[in-house]
Amino acid sequence: MIRLFANAAYDFIRWRRWAYGLTAALIIPGFALFLVHGLNYSIEFTGGTLVQVRTTQAVGTERIRSALDAAGIRDAEIQQFGGANEYKVQARLGPTAATTEVSTQATAQAVDSALAHGLGPDQYKIVRYEAVGPKVGRELQGKAFLAIFFSFIVTLIYLAIRFEWRFGLAAVLATLHDILTTIAFVRYLNLEVSLVVVGAVLTMVGYSLNDTIIIFDRVRENLRKFRRQNLYEILNLSINETLPRSVLTHGTTMATTVALVLLAGEVLRPFALVMTFAIFTGTFSSIYIAAPLLMYIEKRWPGQDARGARAFRPAGTAAPEPRAPQPQPTR
Amino acid sequence: MLFRTIRSRLLVTGALVVGSVFALKPSNTVQRVRDATTGRMKDTTVRRVPINLGLDLQGGIHLALEVDQSKGPVPDCADAISRAERVVRSRIDQFGTTEPVVQIVGRCRLVVELPGEKDPARAKSIIQRTAFLEFRITDMQNLFRDVIPEIDRALREAGVRVPGQAAAGAANVAQLFGADTTKAKKGKAPAKGKVAKDTTDLNAPGALSSLLFQGSMPGEFLVPEEQVPVAESLLARSEVRRLIPRGIELKWGTEVASRGARPYRALYAVQDRPIITGEELEKATARRDQVTNQSVVDFVLSRSGGRKFERETGRHIHDYMAIILDDRVQGQPPIINGQIGQHGQIELGSKPLQDAQDLALVLRAGALPAPLTIVDESTIGPSLGRDSIRDGIRAGVVGVVLVVLIMVVYYRVSGVLAVAALTLYIAFTLAGLALFGSTLTLPGLAGLVLSVGIAVDANVLIFERIREELQHGKLVRTAVDEGFKHAMSAIIDSNVSTVLTAGILYLVGTGPVRGFAITLIIGIGASMITAIFVVRTFYMIWLQRRPDMATLSV
Numbered sequence: 001m002i003r004l005f006a007n008a009a010y011d012f013i014r015w016r017r018w019a020y021g022l023t024a025a026l027i028i029p030g031f032a033l034f035l036v037h038g039l040n041y042s043i044e045f046t047g048g049t050l051v052q053v054r055t056t057q058a059v060g061t062e063r064i065r066s067a068l069d070a071a072g073i074r075d076a077e078i079q080q081f082g083g084a085n086e087y088k089v090q091a092r093l094g095p096t097a098a099t100t101e102v103s104t105q106a107t108a109q110a111v112d113s114a115l116a117h118g119l120g121p122d123q124y125k126i127v128r129y130e131a132v133g134p135k136v137g138r139e140l141q142g143k144a145f146l147a148i149f150f151s152f153i154v155t156l157i158y159l160a161i162r163f164e165w166r167f168g169l170a171a172v173l174a175t176l177h178d179i180l181t182t183i184a185f186v187r188y189l190n191l192e193v194s195l196v197v198v199g200a201v202l203t204m205v206g207y208s209l210n211d212t213i214i215i216f217d218r219v220r221e222n223l224r225k226f227r228r229q230n231l232y233e234i235l236n237l238s239i240n241e242t243l244p245r246s247v248l249t250h251g252t253t254m255a256t257t258v259a260l261v262l263l264a265g266e267v268l269r270p271f272a273l274v275m276t277f278a279i280f281t282g283t284f285s286s287i288y289i290a291a292p293l294l295m296y297i298e299k300r301w302p303g304q305d306a307r308g309a310r311a312f313r314p315a316g317t318a319a320p321e322p323r324a325p326q327p328q329p330t331r
Numbered sequence: 332m333l334f335r336t337i338r339s340r341l342l343v344t345g346a347l348v349v350g351s352v353f354a355l356k357p358s359n360t361v362q363r364v365r366d367a368t369t370g371r372m373k374d375t376t377v378r379r380v381p382i383n384l385g386l387d388l389q390g391g392i393h394l395a396l397e398v399d400q401s402k403g404p405v406p407d408c409a410d411a412i413s414r415a416e417r418v419v420r421s422r423i424d425q426f427g428t429t430e431p432v433v434q435i436v437g438r439c440r441l442v443v444e445l446p447g448e449k450d451p452a453r454a455k456s457i458i459q460r461t462a463f464l465e466f467r468i469t470d471m472q473n474l475f476r477d478v479i480p481e482i483d484r485a486l487r488e489a490g491v492r493v494p495g496q497a498a499a500g501a502a503n504v505a506q507l508f509g510a511d512t513t514k515a516k517k518g519k520a521p522a523k524g525k526v527a528k529d530t531t532d533l534n535a536p537g538a539l540s541s542l543l544f545q546g547s548m549p550g551e552f553l554v555p556e557e558q559v560p561v562a563e564s565l566l567a568r569s570e571v572r573r574l575i576p577r578g579i580e581l582k583w584g585t586e587v588a589s590r591g592a593r594p595y596r597a598l599y600a601v602q603d604r605p606i607i608t609g610e611e612l613e614k615a616t617a618r619r620d621q622v623t624n625q626s627v628v629d630f631v632l633s634r635s636g637g638r639k640f641e642r643e644t645g646r647h648i649h650d651y652m653a654i655i656l657d658d659r660v661q662g663q664p665p666i667i668n669g670q671i672g673q674h675g676q677i678e679l680g681s682k683p684l685q686d687a688q689d690l691a692l693v694l695r696a697g698a699l700p701a702p703l704t705i706v707d708e709s710t711i712g713p714s715l716g717r718d719s720i721r722d723g724i725r726a727g728v729v730g731v732v733l734v735v736l737i738m739v740v741y742y743r744v745s746g747v748l749a750v751a752a753l754t755l756y757i758a759f760t761l762a763g764l765a766l767f768g769s770t771l772t773l774p775g776l777a778g779l780v781l782s783v784g785i786a787v788d789a790n791v792l793i794f795e796r797i798r799e800e801l802q803h804g805k806l807v808r809t810a811v812d813e814g815f816k817h818a819m820s821a822i823i824d825s826n827v828s829t830v831l832t833a834g835i836l837y838l839v840g841t842g843p844v845r846g847f848a849i850t851l852i853i854g855i856g857a858s859m860i861t862a863i864f865v866v867r868t869f870y871m872i873w874l875q876r877r878p879d880m881a882t883l884s885v
Contacts, residue, residue: 001885002741003798050436061716080712081393088393088711132442133435140841147839151832158828195843196387199774202847203781206832210785210825214792217821245788245795252737252791253784256730263729265722267715268773272726275777 005243012239012287013232013295019288023181030184039186042194043077045141047134048092049107052127058084059119067118069266073110075192090132104131136195144198148179148205155209163220166297171212174290178208181281182274191270200271204278207253211246212286218242219294231298235291250283337875340868347860348755351762355381381765383447385430385772385846387714391446395707398439408439411701414610416441418698430770430842441703444711446770462657464609464697466640467601469550469651469664474576475600476545483537485570491538539565546597548651548664553595556587562598578603582653584660599660601653606643609656609697611636617687626679626687630694637673645670654690656697662690715773734787742794744884748869749790749862756786756854756861763853774843775850778833782854785826789862793818794885807883811870815863822863826855 053064061078064087068076076091093107108129115124152172159168182204186193218238226234257279260272334340359376383389396415398408412435419441420433432444470476542562543552554562565571566581575581584597614631632640644652644667651664654677665677679687713720734753738746760779764771771779797814805813830852837848874880 001743006798006802060718061712062718065716065718077714078716079390079714080717082709082711086709130437130440132437135432135434136842140844143840144836144844147836147844150839151835154831154835155828158831159824162824196773196777199777199843199847202774202836202844203777206781206829206851207784209832210788210829213825213828214788214821217824221817221820241799242795244798245791248737248741248791248795249784249788252734252787253780255733255737256727256780256784259730259733260723260726263722263726265719265726267719268723268726271773271777275780 003244004247005240008240008243009236010240010243011236013236013292016288016292019284019292023177023284023289027177027180027184030187031180034183034187037187039183039193040190042192042197043075043090043092044135044195045193046092047132048090049104049111049129050132051089051091051108051111051129052081053087053089053111053115053124054127055085055087055119055124057123059123061087063119064089064115065266068111068114070118071110071114073114076111086127101131104129140195141198144202148202151205152176159213159216163216164303166294166301166303167216167220170290170294170297171209171216173293174212174285175205175208177285177289178204178278178281181285182278185277185281186274189273191273194270196268196271197274200274200278203275204282207278208282208285211249211282212290214245215239215242215286215291216294219291231295235295239287239291246283246287250279254279334864337868337871340864340871344755344865344868347759351758354762354765355758357381382761383768383770385770385775386432386444386446386711387773388720388771389447390710390712390714391444393707393709393711394443394445394705395436396441396443396703397706399702399704408701412439412441414700415703418610418700419443430772430846440706446772462609462693462697463699463702464612464694465605465655466607467603467605467653467655468647469548469653470579470600470602471549471647471650473549475550475579475581478574478576479540479543480537482539482571482574485574486538486565486568489568489570491565491568539571543598544595548666550600550651551664552598552600553588553590554598556594556596559583559596582655582658582660584663586662597660597663599653599664601655601660605655606647606652607632607636607640608700609694610700611639612694612698615691615694617684617691619684619687620678624681626682626684628677628679628687628691628694630675630677630691632673632675634673640675641670641672654693656693657702661693662686734783738787738790742790742885744873745794745797748866748873749787749794751869752790752861752865753783753786755865756783756857759857759860760850760854763857764850767849767853769846769849771850772843772846775846778847778850779854782851782858785829785855786858786862789818789822789826789858790866792821793862793866797883797885801883801885807880808874810883811874815867819863822859826859830855 061080064078065076068074068078068089068091073091073093076089078090079088080086081088089111091107091111093103093110108126111129112126152175155175156165156168156172159165159171179201182201185191186197191197215238218241219234222229222234222238222241223231226237229237254276257272257276261269261276264272334343361374361376396419398411398415400408416433416435420431430446432442434442434444436442539562542554542558542565544554545551546553563583579600580603582599582601584599587594587596589595611633612630613633613636615628616630617626617628619625620627647667648669650667652667653664654661662679665679677690679690715723735750738749740746742749760782769775793814796818797810800810800813800817801807833848833851833855837845837852840848
């Protein structure tokens, strides 16, 4: 039987200040960049130029994509259109496609010369080109954020009923943290924000919340089980107890997303990268953000048994041996 | 626990599997659509594919629409198109799960792409769920009827004879001949016209009047069905069009009425200005009135539309109001009995409820701010490109194999049980998607990946708990029981909060956000069933077969 991290007794909470520092170092510059430059929205959001191409042979979307890539037209959308040798290319030159006459013509010319290089000048014909509007309104992004905001409120209420409002607040703040780190991540790599990436961000919200609640569930149980321990010890104990599960679950999901990053190709890569980062940040925040935040909230606004007030035990005394403490009968 | 015995649990699992297979079986359904050419309602059989792949994964059909300017220019077509975009989007995507592309191209063009469709006729019928609807008052002053004799005279002068088949035939033949024969015709025709004038004059039936029979209301005329093409060609002549009074237009009806043995089609003379268009219409429902047993269509207008309608109907009490959808008068124009505001109803008398339902469908369809015509249609490949999809599938297969390997290597026999449950999970999820009529797109697949992760996680939580209990020295049977019991609160709380999040995303979000949320909700539901219920059943069977098991393969 393989057992990973069974009976682990790491002092996770001790590293909370390092974690805060690390995450701030990631978020703040990324967010500053985001505020200055915004995000690189995909052609689905900005619109661009539609170029309809007829080739003499059925070359396939792959050849056209590589021809455009070679000319530096990166984020084009290429679709077979009608017959096997007709294609619809949606492209833009800059990251913000102003759909003016001039830019439309410029883009069409760029596609033309790219295809002339990649396919040969007499291998294709440009049937027509015109400006296209965005496929999805910008309001989608606003609506997605609005949806996330409302879902936070619902989560707060649900966790306040099932746990305590302090747990809910810590979980929601940890998820918010993940959204910020993900935006920073997208900004650092200058990934193209397409609909699929929006999907990945939403996945991240679900995943992170899910993970945090699993650890909090164990905290809730241990708080009932061990009456003597303070919150610092309980948190460490709970994280350690759920560690095998965390490693296995995140290991399997990470395996699939890494497979996507490596094998799924250029078009799907931004999506796969965001998903991989999502698992990383979701796991990180459950342990290093949500748990210490819960302790902080308990200290600021102590609950009934005021164990949070005793929470900041000096580092020297460390965490208790898991399982070692004599379980106090609950009643 | 509700299902204590293995037998009842297996029955439930079996029923779910059978249900899933049934939901995933392609089937035919009958749908009521409007025929594009005749404007009448008809039933069509639609092959219902259980799960449609989205435009990004599979492609579909591409239709380009433009504002119809053939009947006079539309002043601001860019504005009309942008309003049409909103209407088309909401009407063809009523449940928000089809995820079509509705995109403005150029200045006055609207591109609609529908996923999964390979049949242009069917795609068009979906588009025709949106149409241009207007309410117009019929020709109450009989302005058109009064000019019919004049039209007859003009036609006679132009050499059109009283239509029997021969006359109609002659006219067509004359047009077919080239420039040489027109001289000959010109020489002959006036002479014949004179002869006709001499002999028949006013009392004799004219070319047009012999085709038209006064209908049951002012402005309604009946034309024998077989003469409809003749009447159409007469009315299209420039000398006739010139004579049609200002402010009056002629519109064909959709209904064919039988008088005696002969079928007749209705032709309506209506005002050229609509009192209201479908853009203002918000809702229309059909019902049968309990008291009078009449078929009734209730409709609701927007607030501003209601004010306008109230003013107009106030001016036209006891007039007939033609309901015109894409240039065809639908049914018989109802009479306006009194002022109608925001809420109105159309009584269809003793007609069957089906007619009322058709009318309601027509009203709901007609919300375009201007008539649109399809200018281009073709099929379209997946927007992700076939190359990307092939790579994506390969990567997905590798990912699944990795998950299976990790589970089986780490949890051994229990891992095999989990993998078996996971295949059931996939069947349940796909069945759920089929029941919701969802279209699976890449963001939807992201939701699916997440829910697979959550399904695996539920199993991991249970297995880790069982291991903990075993480590505490508990017997295998107790350890399994306790493991499931203790893992339950974590699984339920985490999944319920994720479902709540997804539910909010569904309610607030649009398009792909909704697709993601639906897949996630269905996936989590399926994962709860398989992880908690099915895996538990597997354990029960296993433990029953080996009651003396000392160590558990977990």
